[in-house]
Amino acid sequence: xxxxxxxxPDHSDRPRRKRTGINRVLFTLLGIIxxxxxxxxGIWVCVYFIRTxxxxxxxxxxxxxxxxxxxxxxxxxxxxxxxxxxxxVPAKRITLQPRVSGQLTEVSDKFIPGGLFDSxxxxxxxxxxxxDLVVKQQAANVVKAxxxxxxxxxxxxxxxxxxxxxxxxxxxxxxxxxxxLRKPQLELANASVKSAQAALDKAMxxxxxxxxxxxxxxxxxxxxxxxxxxxxxPVTQIAMLASTDEFYVLASVPISSLKWIGLSESRKLLxxxxxxxxxxTSWAKGDKRIGRIVGLLSTLETExxxxxxxxxxxxxxxxxxxxxxxxxxxxxxxGMYVSLEAxxxxxxxxxxxxxxxxxxxxxVWVYRKDNTLGIRKVQVVRRARDEVxxxxxxxxxxxxxxxxxxxxxxxxxxxxxxxxxxxxxxxK
Numbered sequence: 001x002x003x004x005x006x007x008x009p010d011h012s013d014r015p016r017r018k019r020t021g022i023n024r025v026l027f028t029l030l031g032i033i034x035x036x037x038x039x040x041x042g043i044w045v046c047v048y049f050i051r052t053x054x055x056x057x058x059x060x061x062x063x064x065x066x067x068x069x070x071x072x073x074x075x076x077x078x079x080x081x082x083x084x085x086x087x088x089v090p091a092k093r094i095t096l097q098p099r100v101s102g103q104l105t106e107v108s109d110k111f112i113p114g115g116l117f118d119s120x121x122x123x124x125x126x127x128x129x130x131x132d133l134v135v136k137q138q139a140a141n142v143v144k145a146x147x148x149x150x151x152x153x154x155x156x157x158x159x160x161x162x163x164x165x166x167x168x169x170x171x172x173x174x175x176x177x178x179x180x181l182r183k184p185q186l187e188l189a190n191a192s193v194k195s196a197q198a199a200l201d202k203a204m205x206x207x208x209x210x211x212x213x214x215x216x217x218x219x220x221x222x223x224x225x226x227x228x229x230x231x232x233x234p235v236t237q238i239a240m241l242a243s244t245d246e247f248y249v250l251a252s253v254p255i256s257s258l259k260w261i262g263l264s265e266s267r268k269l270l271x272x273x274x275x276x277x278x279x280x281t282s283w284a285k286g287d288k289r290i291g292r293i294v295g296l297l298s299t300l301e302t303e304x305x306x307x308x309x310x311x312x313x314x315x316x317x318x319x320x321x322x323x324x325x326x327x328x329x330x331x332x333x334x335g336m337y338v339s340l341e342a343x344x345x346x347x348x349x350x351x352x353x354x355x356x357x358x359x360x361x362x363x364v365w366v367y368r369k370d371n372t373l374g375i376r377k378v379q380v381v382r383r384a385r386d387e388v389x390x391x392x393x394x395x396x397x398x399x400x401x402x403x404x405x406x407x408x409x410x411x412x413x414x415x416x417x418x419x420x421x422x423x424x425x426x427x428k
Contacts, residue, residue: 086251090242
């Protein structure tokens with residue numbers, strides 16, 4: 001067995017391993033401390049710049065005034081104008097029917113819808129030959145009846161003389177005396193004459209009725225399917241006629257407005273009140289007709305529960321001669337929808353404004369002297385279709401805002417295009 005030489009440990013490596021461990025610790029500490037230091041420095045720099053950065057000064061927002069339209073109000077006595085809408089209807093309208101039967105042998109050239117006829121002018125004629133013959137026959141019957149009456153009158157004279165010659169006394173009024181004097185026969189002869197004359201008059205009347213004329217100045221609203229050669233009878237409707245002398249405008253008016261146009265406590269209209277009539281869609285600008293109130297219907301309009309007033313318009317189709325120096329008048333046509341204005345009673349010491357200037361809850365927008373908006377509660381005395389009459393709440397000369405506003409808060413800045421004279425008092 002051989003002996004292995006013993007290896008003695010090398011103690012020269014210990015200081016080297018010790019230095020390596022220290023270096024590792026230092027590197028570890030440096031890897032922890034250095035990022036913390038960098039992060040802390042960055043935070044400090046950020047805080048520094050934030051604290052030392054310039055600050056923007058806060059400014060109050062600009063108050064931009066709203067551009068508005070204004071109106072200066074005036075207090076005084078104002079006449080209420082009642083406005084309404086209405087429809088033109090005929091004042092007289094009839095269905096034309098013949099009184100006799102026969103064939104139409106003559107028809108007027110104007111027998112068309114819209115045709116105009118004067119009173120008594122012939123419209124159509126029925127064949128009159130049969131009626132002419134009847135007239136001749138009845139005229140002969142009258143001659144015969146009168147002849148029989150004269151013969152009987154002669155018999156009366158003879159009977160009276162015979163009665164006187166006999167000398168027989170018979171009480172007056174007795175049956176025997178009347179028979180002797182032929183009084184019943186005379187009465188029958190007189191009755192025959194009257195009957196024959198009545199039959200002649202009836203035949204002549206039927207003969208006259210074969211000519212059908214306009215009963216008044218008329219326009220044909222509608223023509224039925226009858227023409228030359230048509231067979232007609234008293235039940236045949238020939239045409240619908242309307243009088244051209246006068247039309248009515250049937251106007252619908254709120255019940256509360258009746259008292260403004262003359263409705264008294266006794267519920268009788270002040271007839272004759274003037275009414276102005278307009279039709280902006282068909283007539284030229286400024287054209288109007290004048291009518292007068294003639295009555296109040298006893299029933300309300302079914303849908304709107306409105307009162308209905310009749311307004312009369314004379315010569316609606318402008319057919320009568322007129323002075324050429326006077327302004328021309330527009331025509332009213334049946335069925336036309338028109339607007340009306342009537343001057344009503346006068347309201348004392350009120351301010352009249354447009355209805356659109358009255359805001360919610362009976363308020364108005366006031367343009368105050370400091371160019372700001374004021375919201376004012378007012379007392380409404382009357383409400384018309386387009387106007388409102390104010391009692392209390394506004395002063396004479398104050399300005400109200402008539403245009404709409406985006407911001408409707410009291411104190412909102414306002415401005416107007418042109419300066420308005422400050423004639424009113426400072427609103428409270």
